Amino acid sequence: MTNPAAFRDRTNWLGGYYELAIEIGSTEDARVEELLRALWAAAEVQGCFGCRDREPEEQESVPCGLGSLAEFGNLYGRVRLPTGEVVVCGCVAIRGGDDSSDWLDFYVPLGALDHAGVAYGGDGPFFRSGVLDDWLADIGARAFEGAPFALGVIGFEVSGCAEAATLAGDLPSTRGIGYLVPRGGLLRYGAANE
Numbered sequence: 001m002t003n004p005a006a007f008r009d010r011t012n013w014l015g016g017y018y019e020l021a022i023e024i025g026s027t028e029d030a031r032v033e034e035l036l037r038a039l040w041a042a043a044e045v046q047g048c049f050g051c052r053d054r055e056p057e058e059q060e061s062v063p064c065g066l067g068s069l070a071e072f073g074n075l076y077g078r079v080r081l082p083t084g085e086v087v088v089c090g091c092v093a094i095r096g097g098d099d100s101s102d103w104l105d106f107y108v109p110l111g112a113l114d115h116a117g118v119a120y121g122g123d124g125p126f127f128r129s130g131v132l133d134d135w136l137a138d139i140g141a142r143a144f145e146g147a148p149f150a151l152g153v154i155g156f157e158v159s160g161c162a163e164a165a166t167l168a169g170d171l172p173s174t175r176g177i178g179y180l181v182p183r184g185g186l187l188r189y190g191a192a193n194e
Contacts, residue, residue, distance in 0.1 A: 007055050025149055
């Protein structure tokens, strides 16, 4: 049986990513780092590593910060799913530049989800898992308490598919993905409903 928590098993990293993608609302390094740390803590990620071609036991951990993210491109760890399975996970920053917001994407690869026996599916362009959506929404809500952000979207490879400026604090009434939308200092979760 394949271990969904094994870094070296390349099949764990295949198939795309189920993610919580967060539009930070800023391009300031300090805000990116603050959210990265809040997100890592909220997800209760085990370890923080710069390489996925060696098991955590075979490499030194790296600081959970912007410097490590800039050096390695992605940060990796292990996370316990709501089903109880431990799987590989990662995080990447998409820096927008001076005239757009940065994004921080926390993800679990579909290969690892398959090996863990987690069901996901759906019609249309998006895979969906109510269990994963609610779990990622909870992670986003806990991260928001320590590091507020402009928007969160949840689902299969959803980074950049919506923008806080376009939503203007309103949840879409019809949603193919999950949304975490702040308004008045409060974060509202709109689960996928189509």
